[in-house]
Amino acid sequence: MAGGSPFSEDELIGRFLAPLAGEGGFGLKDDTALLSLPEGEELVLTVDAVVAGVHFLPDDPPGSIARKALRVNLSDLAAKGAAPRGFLLVLALPPGWTEGWMADFAAGLGEDAAAYGCPLLGGDTVRTPGPLTLSITAFGAVPQGTMVPRTGAHEGDAVLVSGTIGDAALGLALHTGKAGAWAAALTEEERACLVDRYLHPRPRTNLAAAVRANAWAAMDVSDGLVGDFAKMLRAARLGGEIDLALLPLSTAARSALDADETLVEAIATGGDDYEILCTVPESGVAGFVEAARSAGTPLTRIGTVGAPGGGLTIRDGAGERQFARGSYGHF
Numbered sequence: 001m002a003g004g005s006p007f008s009e010d011e012l013i014g015r016f017l018a019p020l021a022g023e024g025g026f027g028l029k030d031d032t033a034l035l036s037l038p039e040g041e042e043l044v045l046t047v048d049a050v051v052a053g054v055h056f057l058p059d060d061p062p063g064s065i066a067r068k069a070l071r072v073n074l075s076d077l078a079a080k081g082a083a084p085r086g087f088l089l090v091l092a093l094p095p096g097w098t099e100g101w102m103a104d105f106a107a108g109l110g111e112d113a114a115a116y117g118c119p120l121l122g123g124d125t126v127r128t129p130g131p132l133t134l135s136i137t138a139f140g141a142v143p144q145g146t147m148v149p150r151t152g153a154h155e156g157d158a159v160l161v162s163g164t165i166g167d168a169a170l171g172l173a174l175h176t177g178k179a180g181a182w183a184a185a186l187t188e189e190e191r192a193c194l195v196d197r198y199l200h201p202r203p204r205t206n207l208a209a210a211v212r213a214n215a216w217a218a219m220d221v222s223d224g225l226v227g228d229f230a231k232m233l234r235a236a237r238l239g240g241e242i243d244l245a246l247l248p249l250s251t252a253a254r255s256a257l258d259a260d261e262t263l264v265e266a267i268a269t270g271g272d273d274y275e276i277l278c279t280v281p282e283s284g285v286a287g288f289v290e291a292a293r294s295a296g297t298p299l300t301r302i303g304t305v306g307a308p309g310g311g312l313t314i315r316d317g318a319g320e321r322q323f324a325r326g327s328y329g330h331f
Contacts, residue, residue, distance in 0.1 A: 017123075019106075021122075035086060043139060044142055050069045050135075052094075058131065058132065062104040062105035062108065063104045068199065069109075071201040074118060078208045078220070080211075080218065081208050081209070081218070082141060083140055083141055084118035084139070085140055086118060086119050086138075088123040089122075089135075092125075092127070095127075095130070143212075147212075148212060148215050150218070150231070154216055154279070155238060155306065156305060157217075157305040158281075159242060161302055162275045162276040162297050163275040164248045165267060166268070166273070167198075167252065168201070168271065170194045171195040171197045172270070174191055175195045182263060185255055190252035193252045207276055207295055214280055214288035217278060220274055220276055221277050223271045224268070225247070225269070225277065226268050226312070229312060232277065233310075238306060238308055240303060242312070244316040246301065246303070248298065264316070265323050268314070269323055
C-alpha cells in the first residue's frame with residue numbers, strides 16, 4: 001500500500017464509497033441512515049472487524065480484503081436465518097494508501113454488496129498509524145420470532161454442518177508459505193482452491209431460509225469447528241460429540257490429509273471456514289438436508305447433542321481424541 005493520499009475525507013467518500021450507497025444511505029451525505037422493515041419482520045444485527053496481520057495479510061489484494069470483511073458478517077446473518085438488508089463500514093486507513101488501491105477495494109466491496117443484496121448505508125473513514133482495520137456492522141431481517149439462536153440446542157439433536165471444513169486453515173498455510181511437505185501432494189488447482197477459500201469466505205446466505213425453518217440452534221464456524229461447537233454446547237449447558245470421520249472434506253483437503261494424517265487437527269480446529277453449524281431434531285434431519293441440497297449447499301451430519309452438564313467428546317476411528325486447542329482465540 002505504498003504511496004500517499006491525494007484525497008480529503010469527503011473526496012474519498014464521494015469518489016469511492018458514495019457510489020455503493022443503497023436506498024436509505026442518502027448518498028453518504030448524512031451522518032445517519034434510514035432502514036425500513038416490512039411489517040412483521042425483525043432486525044438482526046452483527047458486527048465483525050478484520051485487521052491486517054490478524055485476519056488477512058497486508059499485501060492481500062484490496063478487493064479480496066473488502067470481500068472478506070463483508071462476507072464474514074453475511075455469514076453471521078445466514079446462521080441466524082436472516083436475509084441481508086444493508087451494512088455500515090468503518091474504514092481505518094494507514095499511511096500510504098493509493099487511489100488504485102482504494103478503487104480496487106471499492107470495486108470488490110461494491111460487487112459483493114450487489115451480489116448479496118446488502119447495500120452500503122453509511123459508516124466512517126478515519127486515518128490510523130496502522131494497521132489497516134475494517135469494521136462492518138451488517139443488518140438482516142427475519143419474520144418475527146424466527147431468528148435461530150446459538151443457545152437453542154436440545155438433548156438428542158443431530159449436529160450438522162454445511163459445505164466443507166478445514167479448507168481455509170490449509171489455504172492460510174499455503175498462502176503464508178507455512179505448509180508442510182503435504183503441499184507437494186496437491187495439484188496446482190487444489191492449492192489454488194484452498195487459498196481461495198481462505199481469501200474469499202463463502203457465506204451460506206442461500207441456506208438462511210432452510211436454517212430458519214429447521215434448526216434449533218445455529219452459528220457460523222469462524223474460529224474452528226471443535227471450539228465453536230464447544231461454545232454452542234456451553235451456551236445451552238449441554239454435552240455432545242462429533243465424529244472426525246464424518247467431517248465433510250473438499251477434494252483438496254482430502255488430498256492433503258491423505259498425505260499427512262496429522263492435519264486432522266488443523267482441519268477440525270482451524271478458523272475461517274464460515275460454514276453453518278446447527279442442531280436439528282432427529283425428525284427434521286432428512287427434510288433439512290433435502291432443503292439444503294435444493295438450495296445448492298450440502299449439509300453433513302457430524303455428531304449429536306448430549307445430556308446436560310456434559311462436555312464435548314471428539315471421536316475418530318481409534319476412539320476419543322484430544323486437541324491442544326479447539327479453535328482460534330484473539331487473547
